[in-house]
Amino acid sequence: MSRLSPPARKALLTLHLVTSLGWLGADLVLLALGIAGLRGADPEVVYPAAGLLVTYLFAPLSVLVWLIGVASALLTPWGLLRWRWVLVKFALTTVMLGLVLLLLTPTVRGLGELAPALTTRDRLDLVIPPTVSSTLLIIATVLSTYKPWGRMRRPAAAGAIRRPVPAGRR
Ligand code: HEM
Numbered sequence: 001m002s003r004l005s006p007p008a009r010k011a012l013l014t015l016h017l018v019t020s021l022g023w024l025g026a027d028l029v030l031l032a033l034g035i036a037g038l039r040g041a042d043p044e045v046v047y048p049a050a051g052l053l054v055t056y057l058f059a060p061l062s063v064l065v066w067l068i069g070v071a072s073a074l075l076t077p078w079g080l081l082r083w084r085w086v087l088v089k090f091a092l093t094t095v096m097l098g099l100v101l102l103l104l105t106p107t108v109r110g111l112g113e114l115a116p117a118l119t120t121r122d123r124l125d126l127v128i129p130p131t132v133s134s135t136l137l138i139i140a141t142v143l144s145t146y147k148p149w150g151r152m153r154r155p156a157a158a159g160a161i162r163r164p165v166p167a168g169r170r
Pocket residue numbers: 009013016017020021024065066067069070072073074076078079080086089090093094137138140141144145165166167168
C-alpha cells in the first residue's frame with residue numbers, strides 16, 4: 001500500500017528521474033572524456049577533469065540514486081522485493097554503487113594525478129568502466145519503462161494480483 005499522497009509520490013518520482021538519469025548523463029560525460037583521452041587529448045586537462053567529475057558529481061549521485069531508488073520502492077505500492085523489474089534494478093544499482101565508490105573513484109582520481117605519464121592501458125580505465133556502467137543504466141531505464149517479468153511469487157488466490165498504478169496515471 002502506498003504511504004504517500006499522489007502529489008508527494010509524483011515529487012519523489014521526479015526526484016528519482018532527475019537523479020538517476022542525471023547519473024547516466026554524468027556517466028556518458030566520463031565516457032566522452034575517456035574517449036578524448038584515448039584519442040590523444042591533453043591528459044593534463046582530461047584526467048584531472050574526470051577526477052573532479054567523479055568526486056563531486058558521479059560518486060555523490062550514485063549514493064543519492066540508491067537512496068532515492070530504495071525510497072521510491074518502499075514508499076509506493078511497488079515495494080522493493082515484490083516485482084522482478086524493481087529487484088533487478090535494485091541489484092544492478094547496488095553493485096554499481098559498490099564499484100563506483102570502491103574502484104572507479106580511486107582509479108579515476110589516480111589517473112588525474114599520473115596524467116602526463118599514462119599508458120594506453122591506463123587510459124582504457126576511463127573508457128571500459130563507463131561503457132559498462134552506461135549500458136547497465138540504459139538497461140535499468142528500459143526495465144523501468146517496460147516493467148517486465150511480473151511478480152516475485154505467485155499470489156495465494158487467482159485475481160489477487162493488482163499491478164500498482166504508475167505515478168503518471170494517477
Ligand atoms: C536502488 C535502485 C532503484 C530502485 C529500487 C528503483 C525503483 C523504482 C520504482 C519503485 C519506480 C516506480 C515509482 C513510482 O511508480 O512512483 C521507479 C521508476 C523509475 N525508475 Fe527506478 N529504481 C532504481 C534505480 C533506477 C535507475 C538506476 C534508473 C535509471 C538510470 C531508474 C529509472 C527509473 C525510471 C525511468 C522510472 C520511471 C518509470 C515509470 O514511471 O514508468 N531507476 N524506480
